[in-house]
Amino acid sequence: MGDIRLMKGNEVIAEAAIRCGCDAYFGYPITPQSEVMETLMARAPWEETGMVVLQAESEVASINMVFGGASAGKKVMTSSSSPGISLMAEGISYIAGAELPALIVNVQRGGPGLGTIQPSQADYFQATKGGGHGDYHLLVLAPNSVQEMNDFVDLGFELAFKYLNPVMILTDGVIGQMMEKVELSDFKPRLTDDEVEQRSGHWAATGKKSTRKQHIITSLEMISERQEKFNQKLQAKYARMREEEVRYEEISCDDAEYIIVAYGVSSRISQKAVVLLREKGIKAGLFRPITLFPFPNKRINELAGHAKGFLSVEMSAGQMVEDVLLSVNGQTKVEHFGRMGGMIATPIEVVTALESKLIGG
Amino acid sequence: MTAIRVEDIIKPENLVYKKSSVLTDVPMHYCYGCSHGVVHKIIAEVIEEMGIQGEVVGIAPVGCSVMAYYYLDIDWMQAAHGRAPAVATGYKRVNPKKYVFAYQGDGDLAAIGTAETMHAVNRGENIVMIFINNAIYGMTGGQMAPTTMVGQVTSTSPYGRDIDLNGYPLKITELIAQLPGAAYVTRQSVHTPGNVRKTKKAIRKAFENSAKNIGTSFIEVVSTCNSGWKIDPVASNKWMEENMFPFYPLGDLKDSTRDDANTYMVQKLKK
Numbered sequence A: 001m002g003d004i005r006l007m008k009g010n011e012v013i014a015e016a017a018i019r020c021g022c023d024a025y026f027g028y029p030i031t032p033q034s035e036v037m038e039t040l041m042a043r044a045p046w047e048e049t050g051m052v053v054l055q056a057e058s059e060v061a062s063i064n065m066v067f068g069g070a071s072a073g074k075k076v077m078t079s080s081s082s083p084g085i086s087l088m089a090e091g092i093s094y095i096a097g098a099e100l101p102a103l104i105v106n107v108q109r110g111g112p113g114l115g116t117i118q119p120s121q122a123d124y125f126q127a128t129k130g131g132g133h134g135d136y137h138l139l140v141l142a143p144n145s146v147q148e149m150n151d152f153v154d155l156g157f158e159l160a161f162k163y164l165n166p167v168m169i170l171t172d173g174v175i176g177q178m179m180e181k182v183e184l185s186d187f188k189p190r191l192t193d194d195e196v197e198q199r200s201g202h203w204a205a206t207g208k209k210s211t212r213k214q215h216i217i218t219s220l221e222m223i224s225e226r227q228e229k230f231n232q233k234l235q236a237k238y239a240r241m242r243e244e245e246v247r248y249e250e251i252s253c254d255d256a257e258y259i260i261v262a263y264g265v266s267s268r269i270s271q272k273a274v275v276l277l278r279e280k281g282i283k284a285g286l287f288r289p290i291t292l293f294p295f296p297n298k299r300i301n302e303l304a305g306h307a308k309g310f311l312s313v314e315m316s317a318g319q320m321v322e323d324v325l326l327s328v329n330g331q332t333k334v335e336h337f338g339r340m341g342g343m344i345a346t347p348i349e350v351v352t353a354l355e356s357k358l359i360g361g
Numbered sequence B: 001m002t003a004i005r006v007e008d009i010i011k012p013e014n015l016v017y018k019k020s021s022v023l024t025d026v027p028m029h030y031c032y033g034c035s036h037g038v039v040h041k042i043i044a045e046v047i048e049e050m051g052i053q054g055e056v057v058g059i060a061p062v063g064c065s066v067m068a069y070y071y072l073d074i075d076w077m078q079a080a081h082g083r084a085p086a087v088a089t090g091y092k093r094v095n096p097k098k099y100v101f102a103y104q105g106d107g108d109l110a111a112i113g114t115a116e117t118m119h120a121v122n123r124g125e126n127i128v129m130i131f132i133n134n135a136i137y138g139m140t141g142g143q144m145a146p147t148t149m150v151g152q153v154t155s156t157s158p159y160g161r162d163i164d165l166n167g168y169p170l171k172i173t174e175l176i177a178q179l180p181g182a183a184y185v186t187r188q189s190v191h192t193p194g195n196v197r198k199t200k201k202a203i204r205k206a207f208e209n210s211a212k213n214i215g216t217s218f219i220e221v222v223s224t225c226n227s228g229w230k231i232d233p234v235a236s237n238k239w240m241e242e243n244m245f246p247f248y249p250l251g252d253l254k255d256s257t258r259d260d261a262n263t264y265m266v267q268k269l270k271k
């Protein structure tokens, strides 16, 4: 049995970073995720593992610090909440364009603009469809528990290095702020410079050796033919992610006539709604995408073959529902239910929405 | 009398100058008379002379020198517009033993990237910052820069820079010199052989400083952009001397290796 604690989701992100051998965290305070950096600063991991923690002057600076650290082949990360992620958009696009591994955590709050510090899931489009400019994708992980906040830090880095692509943990103010039991990961040492060289020496800027050509970390290509080829290479990488990295959880979906699709905190609420619906004799199930990109299209498409309807439950005006619609591809009914602006739906509201949108009327 | 043959001249003992081995053979894309190429050459020579080719990384900006990485045979990163000091910080913090230099134009360093510039220096990042001040946006076709002179005609100040509309040219190097994190701040030029030598000395000193962990070394090179200014290279040098040097005077603004005034290192030691 590992180290079991009662902790906040945000604190766990920090602890998991230290334990998985992260080399550096760069960030800027913003509610509801400031505990990530506060926890790191209090833990002072530079004395323990040598991990760097630096408060940047802005999210623009922190994401570009991530660019610099990642260029060296190091495990580097940042975290923020919605407005801060918007500021990072250009930098994230550069990281994707330069094919760098990096972990970015978005603890979503309500928008647009300064919006509210209360939880939200309104950054789904931004996270899964690009967010910055150009044709790129993040690999997006959506934890729905404090335990998964722990697990996805290590997983996120593994995937970032596997694909040389930025990975985002897309979570929300509830998961970030709530305390739950968590089994922390065991400590993994940070890689030594030799190990970094072994893992990333074929691309990273580790100082030009006489035995190899210079390494240039760039997203620039002035020749359109080559830029198109590079884009095709990126698309092939995303296709590989679609084949290999789709993750989801199904609860009572086998015999379900009505399937709720929900991620993050909405999946926790919807899980209760499924219980309530079953008590009423309605065969409901929960489908929880764990990777939002790549989205579990295939599985939803299969389930659509025997379901009477899908309800996408999100704390937004309806964003993921577009991916559900594409997955279902007209086979059956798809509806959206969501609260916005920091409001959190109750299980009863979800039950009522499902009944009225999919069954009644 | 026998004629002197070429073989008699090309001998190691006669070698007084050669292209730095750190410079690649890629023809530079810079315009004739542009200062970028000269500064690249100086950096290459310093890297070669210090024997640090495998220990140095450069950060290229967005601007005319975006492709500096083709010309210096070292590892490079190419940063977003203005963010080179943040990229340099991120790199240096996880690789403190490497020599890290950011190379930026005036739009990059003193407009869009002002925050990153000031804060990197204020933290006393042990990096070298090389600042090419050509008083214009070269790459995008000659628009007004933060350092454009009052009255200077550019494509976005076609009647000359007007202080009511655009404010004054920004002496960012003077601001930088105020920061405790700055170890060495100097302003040089590369328009004469003498000035090239001075700039080389300054750049060498900056790289040596970064190994001593005494804070940021910042070198402004007052530069020409004859294409952007739309005057020929020789006239550009004259224009720079007459118009820029009085406002951007050459010389050291701060040298904490000589005087200890309020520097990062002094404060660190006191702590």
Ligand SMILES: Cc1ncc(C[n+]2csc(CCOP(=O)(O)OP(=O)(O)O)c2C)c(N)n1
Binding pocket: B062, B063, B064, B065, B081, B104, B105, B106, B107, B108, B109, B132, B134, B136, B137, B138, B139, B140, B145
């Ligand atoms: C975010 C962003 N804004 C604007 C640009 C367009 N742009 C490219 S280079 C440049 C100005 C470069 O001028 P300077 O830094 O003075 O360098 P120079 O080209 O004169 O060497 C601008 C505005 C960009 N690439 N990215």
